[in-house]
Amino acid sequence: MDIYRKLQEHLDKLPGGFPATESGVELRILKKLFSPEQAELALHTQLMPEPAAAIAQRAGLDEAEASARLHEMARQGLLFSVEMKGRPPLYMAAQYVVGIWEYQLNRLDEEFVRDMQAYMPNLFDMEVWKKAPQLRVIPIGASVAAGNAVMAYEQAEEMIRSQKKIALAPCICRREHKLVGHHCDKPEEVCLSFGAGAYYYIQNGLGREITQDEALEVLKIADKAGLVLQPGAAQKSDNICCCCGDCCGVLLAMKRHPKPREIAASSFEVAYDAEACVMCGLCEDRCQMDVFSPGDDAMILNMDRCIGCGLCVTTCPSEALKLVRRPDDIITPLPANIVETSINMLKARGLM
Numbered sequence: 001m002d003i004y005r006k007l008q009e010h011l012d013k014l015p016g017g018f019p020a021t022e023s024g025v026e027l028r029i030l031k032k033l034f035s036p037e038q039a040e041l042a043l044h045t046q047l048m049p050e051p052a053a054a055i056a057q058r059a060g061l062d063e064a065e066a067s068a069r070l071h072e073m074a075r076q077g078l079l080f081s082v083e084m085k086g087r088p089p090l091y092m093a094a095q096y097v098v099g100i101w102e103y104q105l106n107r108l109d110e111e112f113v114r115d116m117q118a119y120m121p122n123l124f125d126m127e128v129w130k131k132a133p134q135l136r137v138i139p140i141g142a143s144v145a146a147g148n149a150v151m152a153y154e155q156a157e158e159m160i161r162s163q164k165k166i167a168l169a170p171c172i173c174r175r176e177h178k179l180v181g182h183h184c185d186k187p188e189e190v191c192l193s194f195g196a197g198a199y200y201y202i203q204n205g206l207g208r209e210i211t212q213d214e215a216l217e218v219l220k221i222a223d224k225a226g227l228v229l230q231p232g233a234a235q236k237s238d239n240i241c242c243c244c245g246d247c248c249g250v251l252l253a254m255k256r257h258p259k260p261r262e263i264a265a266s267s268f269e270v271a272y273d274a275e276a277c278v279m280c281g282l283c284e285d286r287c288q289m290d291v292f293s294p295g296d297d298a299m300i301l302n303m304d305r306c307i308g309c310g311l312c313v314t315t316c317p318s319e320a321l322k323l324v325r326r327p328d329d330i331i332t333p334l335p336a337n338i339v340e341t342s343i344n345m346l347k348a349r350g351l352m
Contacts, residue, residue, distance in 0.1 A: 004030045007039045014047065015345035016095035016134065017123065025119045032112055033100070034078060041069050042079065042093070047342065049082045049090035075204055077103025082196055083203055097123050097249075098134055098232075098239075102172050105206050113176045124253040126263050132348035133332065134341070135230040135241065135250055136265035141223050143310025144268060145322035153235040153334065154267055160192070160215045160240075167198035168218065169207030173247040184246040186225050190218055197238040218242070226286045228309040233265050234341045235334050245288030259304040260289050265332040268308035268323040274298035276320035283312035283321060 004027050011018035020026060034042065044059040056066030070091045074081035077100060082090040094100050101116065138154050152158045160166070170188045177183040192215055193201045201207035210218075222229065222242040228251060231237035245251045254260040261269070270291065277298055284292040289305040292312065313321045325331075335341045346352040 002027075003036050003039045004034070007034065007042055010043050010093075011096050013351065014093060014095040015342040015349075016097050016099065017125075017349060018096045019122050021119065021122055023118070025115050026122075028115050029112070029119060032115070033076075033104070033107075038069065038073055038078060041066065041073070045079055045091060045093035047093055049080075049092045051088050051090060055091060074200075077105075077107070077204065077206070080200060081203075083199070103204070103206060105170060105172055105175065108172075108176060108179055110179055113179045116176065117180070120249050121253075124249065126253060126257055128345075128348045129253075130263050132341070132344035133233045133263075133265040134345065136233045136332075136334070137307045137309050138229050138231060138266075139268055139308065139310040139323055140227075140229050141219070141310065141314045143313035143323045145271070145324050148268075148323070148325050151235075151267075153231075153237070156219055156229050156231070156240055157216060159194075159231065159237065160212055160219070163194045163198075163212065163215075165195055165198040166210050166212065166215050167193040167201040167207035168210045168215070169193060169201050171242065171247070173249060174244070177247045182247075184244055186227060186244045186246070187221055190222055190225075190227065190242040192218060192240045192242075194238050223311075223314055226288070226311050228288055228307070228311065232338060232341065233332075233334065234337050236337045238338065243288075251288055254307065255289060261304050261306050264307035265334070266308035267325055267331050268310070269303065269306045269326050270301070270308070270310075270312060271322050271324045272299065272301055273320045276318045278318045278320070280317060282315050282317070286311045286315060 007030055008018055008020060008026055018026060041059055044055050052067035052070050053063050056063045059066060073079050080092050080094045138156055144150055168189060169191045171191050174183055174186060174188050193207060202209050227242040227244055230241045230243050232239055243251050245255055254263050257263055283299065289307055291302055291305045293300045308323060310323050313323055335344060
């Protein structure tokens with residue numbers, strides 16, 4: 001079997017998947033990213049950090065040679081590495097999304113982007129996402145109504161204050177769209193990574209280290225620009241993406257769905273006071289999911305489209321809008337960590 005087909009099947013067994021297509025675009029992507037030798041070595045990586053020696057033994061390679069190749073592959077964003085001072089580096093497989101694709105910030109060109117945009121619809125099965133999402137939506141700023149219980153993992157500010165290592169990186173979605181002339185005017189450098197993810201981004205030149213105060217300032221920038229906050233779908237998340245409905249693959253997929261509310265992993269939804277509304281239209285402009293449309297005397301809300309991001313609330317001049325907690329029976333239970341998230345994704349795809 002062709003080495004790139006083997007690699008495609010290997011990546012498809014990881015939680016995020018990497019399905020085959022009739023067009024073969026997925027093979028063009030792999031050939032763009034991996035040399036044949038790198039593709040072969042990637043087949044021997046697993047979803048757990050391991051020293052080069054363990055991977056070399058499975059691959060039948062000299063340890064020094066495997067170590068050099070793995071180091072290069074980590075620098076090219078083809079796998080994930082954990083590199084701490086005074087300790088041997090550890091390497092593990094990276095799924096394609098979220099993973100390898102996001103690590104290609106510095107390797108994009110127009111041909112690659114067009115192949116990726118052709119392939120993207122194959123990566124987002126909304127029925128699978130509904131059962132086991134990779135990202136969730138959390139409220140922006142102080143958009144939640146007083147009296148609503150808000151968990152620490154539902155507050156971006158609290159998530160940031162609990163971090164010791166933070167990296168700031170450009171949004172790959174807006175960068176890719178810019179390369180093919182379809183970009184929006186939203187700020188680019190707004191994506192946050194924490195912990196091991198932050199170390200990886202910094203070590204590989206994908207992002208720069210920032211302080212907690214600088215990260216909190218990013219949240220203000222995101223609110224002003226009308227960006228949806230999407231951390232990983234776990235109580236302990238290693239990132240917060242600041243996303244727009246023009247470029248983000250996840251939000252675009254939700255937007256195409258007739259009922260985004262059913263797909264989004266969110267604990268909140270908007271409540272509307274028609275009597276307080278002054279019909280300014282700011283909510284319609286800010287909403288990424290087309291929830292709002294003007295009626296004769298009040299705004300009309302399509303609640304099937306609300307994902308509970310709070311963008312409409314923070315700029316409402318008459319306080320006619322607020323976020324309230326969704327009914328418990330439609331809130332997606334949130335895994336404790338990324339391991340549980342990955343297991344849920346594999347189960348949703350029928351691989352466990």
